[in-house]
Amino acid sequence: MESHELHLDRARGTSFGSVAEQYDRYRPEAPDELIDELTAGRPTRVLDVGCGTGKVARTLARRGLAVLGVEADERMADVARGHGVEVEVAPFEAWDDAGRRFDLLTCGDAWHWIDPDAGVAKAARVLATGGTMAWFWNSSQVEEPVASAFARVYEQHAPEIVWVWGPRDTTRSERVPLSGRDAFSPIEEKVYRRERVLTADQWVGLVATSSDHLRLGAERLAALLRVVHGTIESLGGHVRMQHETTALICHRRPASSTG
Template sequence: MELRDTFDGAAERYDRARPSYPPALTAELVERAALGPDSRVLELGPGTGQLTAALAESGCEITAVERGPSLAAVARRNLSGFPRVHVEVGSFEDWPLPDEPFDLVVSATAFHWIDPAVRVAKSARALRPGGCLALVTTHHVAGGSDAFFARAQGCYERWDPATPPGLRLVDEAETATDTRELEQLGPVTSSRHAREIGYSAAEYLDVLMTYSGHLALEATARDGLLACLRELIDTRHAGRITKRYLHELITVERPAADVL
């Protein structure tokens, strides 16, 4: 199984534990892409609809292409109140582009799973001239319960052999998405949206079990890691921690003339 396929086996947990995106970010995306009832949107890797519902509030028509059938089923359930949202199962690499182009192609915390040889060029072909390609990226950065994340490194080094020794979260000022592949389309615009979310031990472990690296761990190692982290939260942090996320909204317009 590929790492990008691990999420589908945890679809209900993914829906329960993964946070939606900051309202300021989604509002900015709607404004940048000038979304409204006449807009056509293609979303790549919607998961269970963490971004989709916020975009659908603009009244636009959305086609969401999700690789995982279980994730897609939950997304359809969550988005049933939006009749102009259609969730299709398939990988973007193989999905046939319709004849009518889109005004926006968007992917939230999923674009990096698409084949690099395909993702930008095919996204550009899916857009009308002047249409917008938008990515939302998520970074785990220093902040919140910093002492916990430093101590948690010991749990990872004990139970996950792939963990680099001394790994630490970096400051958001030192964090940025590499946008060079998008720059072949044109000038890139980006904005940053940081936030902190509090978790109980159970809630935090739930989130961890939606990440591909944790899902792919051998069962004994995974159970040992989660037990170690739970004990750390309960005994050293009074049962609750805070995690800081940095989301970037990155957009680029498809030029009138093909450049790819």
């Protein structure tokens, strides 16, 4: 299946629920600089699409915003609710908005699980005029010599996984989901960079929450993670990487401008 068709694989898209607590522990927070930008206009009604365990929603709530999450997996939603996030369980495309409108719509590391056409139409429907839509994703590039060591490990134990240690191949549905859509302003792209250093435990905890790893099955995944952990320990016990969050931001145009 091509990367831009991931939304068709619902089983893979909801596989994260099997490791919901681990996902919540190891997945990175959204950059403060991005949250600063999204809250600068003082939105009062926020919708977090594909909210997962509520990591983005909680960050926004700490800024004093009222946030509603929409999440397709009940297990992920339960973790988010445990952190005080209000969540409604449904795929975004099928979610009943009940006429509600929002000033800000966010989607972190989840837009590729949403049907691009239906998702865009729903976003246009629920965003108030002038409202902001921001979808963003994370990727990291591991530094040498760990990157070369990982390449050898994965070639032997999981050759179908190819981007753990290098730049992510951005899916088409993430990068241009609103192309040619008159309901939205032109897309502005912003990239937030920082260095991260993870221990061997933190690294294997993180990668074990990715869908490509979960697809290996419990036995293969456990064997792979043992080798990865040992490899990191043999190279100093940590993984240093350049981490990027790429955000695409646009605004809902007035209905009169959509032609």
